[in-house]
Amino acid sequence: xxxxxxxxxxxxxxxxxxxxxMTVSRALKPDTSVSKxxxxxxxxxxxxxxYVLDTRASEFSSGKSGFVAITIPxxxxxxxxxxxxxxxxxxxxxxxxxxxxxxxxxVDREExxxxxxxxxxxEAIVVxxxxxxxxxxxxxxxxxxxxxxxxxxxxxxxxxxxxxxNLQASELMFEHFIAQGHKKIGFIGGDxxxxxxxxxxxxxxxxxxxxxxxxxxxxxxxxxAPFSMEPGASGIRSIMKEWPDTEAVMCVxxxxxxGAITECQRMGINVPDDVKIGGFGAYELGQFxxxxxxxxxxxxxxxxxxxxxxIIELLSDDGNTKSAKIVKTEPTLIKRQSA
Amino acid sequence: xxxxxxxxxxxxxxxxxxxxxMTVSRALKPDTSVSKxxxxxxxxxxxxxxYVLDTRASEFSSGKSGFVAITIPxxxxxxxxxxxxxxxxxxxxxxxxxxxxxxxxxVDREExxxxxxxxxxxEAIVVxxxxxxxxxxxxxxxxxxxxxxxxxxxxxxxxxxxxxxNLQASELMFEHFIAQGHKKIGFIGGDxxxxxxxxxxxxxxxxxxxxxxxxxxxxxxxxxAPFSMEPGASGIRSIMKEWPDTEAVMCVxxxxxxGAITECQRMGINVPDDVKIGGFGAYELGQFxxxxxxxxxxxxxxxxxxxxxxIIELLSDDGNTKSAKIVKTEPTLIKRQSA
DNA sequence: TGTATAAATGTTATCGATATCAAAAGCAAG
DNA sequence: CTTGCTTTTGATATCGATAACATTTATACA
Numbered sequence: 001x002x003x004x005x006x007x008x009x010x011x012x013x014x015x016x017x018x019x020x021x022m023t024v025s026r027a028l029k030p031d032t033s034v035s036k037x038x039x040x041x042x043x044x045x046x047x048x049x050x051y052v053l054d055t056r057a058s059e060f061s062s063g064k065s066g067f068v069a070i071t072i073p074x075x076x077x078x079x080x081x082x083x084x085x086x087x088x089x090x091x092x093x094x095x096x097x098x099x100x101x102x103x104x105x106x107v108d109r110e111e112x113x114x115x116x117x118x119x120x121x122x123e124a125i126v127v128x129x130x131x132x133x134x135x136x137x138x139x140x141x142x143x144x145x146x147x148x149x150x151x152x153x154x155x156x157x158x159x160x161x162x163x164x165x166n167l168q169a170s171e172l173m174f175e176h177f178i179a180q181g182h183k184k185i186g187f188i189g190g191d192x193x194x195x196x197x198x199x200x201x202x203x204x205x206x207x208x209x210x211x212x213x214x215x216x217x218x219x220x221x222x223x224x225a226p227f228s229m230e231p232g233a234s235g236i237r238s239i240m241k242e243w244p245d246t247e248a249v250m251c252v253x254x255x256x257x258x259g260a261i262t263e264c265q266r267m268g269i270n271v272p273d274d275v276k277i278g279g280f281g282a283y284e285l286g287q288f289x290x291x292x293x294x295x296x297x298x299x300x301x302x303x304x305x306x307x308x309x310x311i312i313e314l315l316s317d318d319g320n321t322k323s324a325k326i327v328k329t330e331p332t333l334i335k336r337q338s339a
Numbered sequence: 340x341x342x343x344x345x346x347x348x349x350x351x352x353x354x355x356x357x358x359x360x361m362t363v364s365r366a367l368k369p370d371t372s373v374s375k376x377x378x379x380x381x382x383x384x385x386x387x388x389x390y391v392l393d394t395r396a397s398e399f400s401s402g403k404s405g406f407v408a409i410t411i412p413x414x415x416x417x418x419x420x421x422x423x424x425x426x427x428x429x430x431x432x433x434x435x436x437x438x439x440x441x442x443x444x445x446v447d448r449e450e451x452x453x454x455x456x457x458x459x460x461x462e463a464i465v466v467x468x469x470x471x472x473x474x475x476x477x478x479x480x481x482x483x484x485x486x487x488x489x490x491x492x493x494x495x496x497x498x499x500x501x502x503x504x505n506l507q508a509s510e511l512m513f514e515h516f517i518a519q520g521h522k523k524i525g526f527i528g529g530d531x532x533x534x535x536x537x538x539x540x541x542x543x544x545x546x547x548x549x550x551x552x553x554x555x556x557x558x559x560x561x562x563x564a565p566f567s568m569e570p571g572a573s574g575i576r577s578i579m580k581e582w583p584d585t586e587a588v589m590c591v592x593x594x595x596x597x598g599a600i601t602e603c604q605r606m607g608i609n610v611p612d613d614v615k616i617g618g619f620g621a622y623e624l625g626q627f628x629x630x631x632x633x634x635x636x637x638x639x640x641x642x643x644x645x646x647x648x649x650i651i652e653l654l655s656d657d658g659n660t661k662s663a664k665i666v667k668t669e670p671t672l673i674k675r676q677s678a
Numbered sequence: 679t680g681t682a683t684a685a686a687t688g689t690t691a692t693c694g695a696t697a698t699c700a701a702a703a704g705c706a707a708g
Numbered sequence: 709c710t711t712g713c714t715t716t717t718g719a720t721a722t723c724g725a726t727a728a729c730a731t732t733t734a735t736a737c738a
Binding site for chain 1: 723724725726727734
């Protein structure tokens with residue numbers, strides 16, 4: 001069934017319109033010098049044949065692919081979605097498309113994905129996080145295109161960075177707890193070996209506790225493969241069972257906090273009167289829950305916007321102007337009802 | 340900066356390894372006849388040069404692109420994410436990649452997107468919904484590849500369909516309301532001109548009301564551009580203000596229901612005692628909210644899975660075997676606390 | 679009207695891989 | 709060591725568009 005009838009090519013259109021295929025090529029682009037009459041003639045021929053440009057040939061011939069690759073950990077995550085949306089919007093004016101890939105929080109999967117993406121010769125690549133396999137790092141370094149690491153500030157950046165310190169960001173929440181006089185503080189996170197951002201948020205917990213001479217034992221690490229709400233429920237159950245006098249808990253994301261808060265309600269524990277619960281990421285659902293979720297806003301959309309701007313700058317650049325290698329966004333605490 | 344140093348090509352690898360580029364091409368694929376020793380030699384040369392295959396050239400030369408296009412209305416929507424995930428997983432074994440595009444619930448945007456995607460010569464295309472502009476329909480019909488419409492059962496399908504009747508699905512909820520003895524029933528939806536699935540759910544409301552001789556006036560249509568929770572809050576406010584004796588309301592999605600339920604809580608209205616609220620789509624967050632959200636499960640993942648299977652079948656097909664043009668999934672009511 | 683300049687169109691070579699066919703090398707059996 | 713087969717490798721044409729350059733046609737102005 002498929003490909004039985006071969007699709008029309010530019011030469012077919014040229015034939016029908018009685019011009020050369022080069023003229024067709026020009027007529028189909030917006031800003032080239034083709035007379036109005038021939039352009040109309042060609043447009044008519046193209047419509048008649050149902051001609052659709054083959055960008056594979058086009059990209060191959062012109063040498064530029066017209067798109068930028070971006071990898072994010074998970075498709076179903078409002079935060080990364082915000083980043084991607086702002087990123088796409090920022091690149092749209094430059095006629096650059098976005099090719100998206102999901103690592104599922106696995107560095108091995110990331111390596112595989114990055115290789116796949118590079119094979120398509122993007123004009124730049126954006127990756128989430130600063131933790132990569134050695135080979136992935138090498139691939140990116142040798143790619144010959146701008147590389148931007150986001151959502152993190154790696155110690156040894158590959159190239160450019162648009163991110164923030166997850167460690168410092170999570171400290172905001174713990175300092176907030178402590179300023180309210182709490183001492184028995186806990187943390188619910190995920191598998192730190194897979195998610196370096198989650199790990200840094202946990203380190204922020206440890207640092208702050210240590211700084212104030214408090215115990216950092218009240219932790220629960222849950223399997224949160226498809227980063228979700230259930231683990232928040234099990235996490236808070238486990239913490240409240242082992243340390244019933246816990247006063248405040250920060251969760252590695254708002255989705256976890258959502259699971260934890262709603263589970264508290266089911267257990268008859270009042271949030272925030274009995275225990276305070278903080279989230280991370282300023283997801284929309286946290287704003288509407290009762291109690292609304294106190295959280296850390298990391299400026300997800302801003303990251304995407306900045307990354308897009310940087311890419312536009314780097315691509316238009318003739319290699320002279322030096323732009324900042326590292327752009328930091330400023331996480332802020334959003335005080336709401338839950339903590 | 341970019342492209343300054345040209346990336347190595349297959350010919351470079353061939354040179355270094357002392358073979359022809361054709362042999363390199365073969366060695367880099369898994370199942371071709373190349374002797375073990377030369378394959379190792381070539382692999383070594385490729386690694387040394389940091390060679391990465393240029394799929395643009397590869398696809399162009401071989402004539403197949405190796406990917407399938409899919410359009411969905413919104414990136415940040417758990418339901419469509421589920422469909423896409425199942426779809427990707429289903430195609431992964433066939434070495435088919437997925438190229439994703441977002442229509443933002445606009446048919447004009449869809450037309451533009453479909454054209455963009457077709458330019459890249461996918462091997463098949465999946466679109467969400469059965470409402471298209473005339474030109475978009477034409478583009479799809481002339482594309483020469485399998486087309487699958489999903490999440491809907493159009494009256495005049497373009498080619499293949501994997502979907503369900505949104506009308507019948509929403510009737511499940513209204514019949515559920517009525518079976519509980521309710522008569523004063525409402526609906527919160529969005530802009531029907533943009534979202535045909537939402538419109539069909541609304542029609543399901545009207546049909547059921549009419550069938551039982553009830554009024555279908557209690558409706559609120561909200562602007563829900565980035566399909567979200569706030570509109571649920573305003574929607575329920577407006578309905579409860581105008582018709583305070585409303586007994587049950589269905590929302591066009593769980594996200595809207597979430598906004599509506601939490602707003603009720605803030606207004607001191609008890610759900611489900613004072614008013615019952617139903618959602619649509621079986622989103623994860625509805626399962627954990629107190630009260631948990633009664634909803635319609637449309638089998639989002641199943642749609643993706645079926646679509647993938649159909650594509651594999653159609654692509655491997657020699658054009659003989661006739662497969663069903665229309666595959667329907669069976670929406671079910673998930674009875675929880677809110678209704 | 680002729681010359682200078684700009685605009686419109688055509689010609690040819692090319693991007694990097696693979697399909698296809700041809701040739702060489704390896705191998706088994708007599 | 710020769711014949712006949714399989715396996716491995718190579719040479720060449722080709723996919724469809726565009727870059728770069730060449731040429732023709734239109735336009736302006738003296």
